[in-house]
Amino acid sequence: MYKFIIRGGQPLSGDVFISGAKNAVLPIMAATLITPGHFILRNVPDLRDTRTMLKLLEIIGAKVNFSDGKMEIDSTTCSNPVAPYEVVKTMRASFDVLGPLSSRFRYAKVSLPGGCAWGPRPVDLHLKALKALGTEVTLEGGYIIVKGAASGAEINFELSSVGATKNALMAAVKAEGQTIIQNAAREPEITALIDFLNALGADISGQDSTRLCINGVKELKNELDFTIIPDRIEAGTFLITNLLLGGEIRLHNVNPEHLAIVLTKLQEAGSRLEITADSILSQGGPSIAPVNITTAPYPGFPTDLQAQWMALMSRAVGDSIIIDEIYHDRFTHVAELNRLGARIKLEQNVAVVEGVARLTGAPVMSTDIRASASLIIAGLAAAGETEVSRIYHIDRGYEKIETKLKNIGADISRVRG
Ligand code: UD1
Numbered sequence: 001m002y003k004f005i006i007r008g009g010q011p012l013s014g015d016v017f018i019s020g021a022k023n024a025v026l027p028i029m030a031a032t033l034i035t036p037g038h039f040i041l042r043n044v045p046d047l048r049d050t051r052t053m054l055k056l057l058e059i060i061g062a063k064v065n066f067s068d069g070k071m072e073i074d075s076t077t078c079s080n081p082v083a084p085y086e087v088v089k090t091m092r093a094s095f096d097v098l099g100p101l102s103s104r105f106r107y108a109k110v111s112l113p114g115g116c117a118w119g120p121r122p123v124d125l126h127l128k129a130l131k132a133l134g135t136e137v138t139l140e141g142g143y144i145i146v147k148g149a150a151s152g153a154e155i156n157f158e159l160s161s162v163g164a165t166k167n168a169l170m171a172a173v174k175a176e177g178q179t180i181i182q183n184a185a186r187e188p189e190i191t192a193l194i195d196f197l198n199a200l201g202a203d204i205s206g207q208d209s210t211r212l213c214i215n216g217v218k219e220l221k222n223e224l225d226f227t228i229i230p231d232r233i234e235a236g237t238f239l240i241t242n243l244l245l246g247g248e249i250r251l252h253n254v255n256p257e258h259l260a261i262v263l264t265k266l267q268e269a270g271s272r273l274e275i276t277a278d279s280i281l282s283q284g285g286p287s288i289a290p291v292n293i294t295t296a297p298y299p300g301f302p303t304d305l306q307a308q309w310m311a312l313m314s315r316a317v318g319d320s321i322i323i324d325e326i327y328h329d330r331f332t333h334v335a336e337l338n339r340l341g342a343r344i345k346l347e348q349n350v351a352v353v354e355g356v357a358r359l360t361g362a363p364v365m366s367t368d369i370r371a372s373a374s375l376i377i378a379g380l381a382a383a384g385e386t387e388v389s390r391i392y393h394i395d396r397g398y399e400k401i402e403t404k405l406k407n408i409g410a411d412i413s414r415v416r417g
Contacts, residue, residue: 006379011247019045020228030096037222085111099170125164152177160297246284290318307374314342316355333371369397
């Protein structure tokens, strides 16, 4: 097991190259299973989660080569439409293969994600969509089994779900007839998946809106070269870190349009930003103004930046309120931030953050990808030494985080222990 040792206090300076988006590449890797073909994906981040999806594709029978951001997938050899518990329990996004496998094989056997149970809980909307498309969906021994061919249908999601929208799209691409998805998620990663599928020969319209129309096609192409969009959450994390620590950094390979609300909030809080089509120059101000946020589906403030925003607000001059409307219990970082001297009170999904003049280093523990990021950036802002343990979480979603931070002047090292 590794941990980070962080010595806080240094302002940042230099260039950061943003990696490809984790949440875009995972469903696109899954989508290569829909049709037998040869695919090249570029700008692929080397993350634990990408490696997990790679392993899953290999279990299903694909041949995958991955180096230097380029992933080659040969899905012509796939013959085992099964996603085993051992893999799915480590990464919920493994569930993305459900739609593709059922489309290609008219049969899929995919373990329920760890901790979830049958019923009106986290994958109920995925299953509802597959049932609406006419497939038979059952649960056997912890596995969801989908049987039969899909045919076009109207799917109306009662709440916006990224995962359910992805599975519905991928199951419907080759279904006979037309599928309409109402209240679809419209995160940029969904648009990226639609771009990939349309480039492959699918007929999907309505991208960037909450109403998607899919005209089923009989055949898809058998090869495609596709570039993954930049990771807006990684970019947002670096911008928040810069405002917290001060200094000046320039992000490259970023899409500012995907960060619109985050950039507005950062400017309100004191960031000075110069924005071009694919870069952002960011200067931390002399102080941090308190700015409230409420997370919401895109284009709202992303829940995946809520924990990092809380680390920032813990040093604001004044009080702020942070509400998570997507995940009501996504607050494991609160107690850890308080160990560093933050003053945060939590009531259900509402955190009241009283800004403090100083954070002080302490040992803290990561609990998930974004909570880890929040603890690292709080540690970088704290006086003295902070030890962040269980950092395998951060490696799931941030490529070479300590190298990127060191390159801009942070004092962070990975040690065994
Ligand atoms: C994706 C992202 C994750 C992000 C989240 C919200 C990936 C790999 N992960 O997760 O980083 O935090 O979107 O932007 O892309 N829900 C149900 N039933 C369902 C599905 C979801 O009730 O069948 C609820 C969830 O509990 C949650 C809300 O819907 O409250 C949104 O979840 P969803 O958009 O599905 O998140 P994920 O796709 O799992």
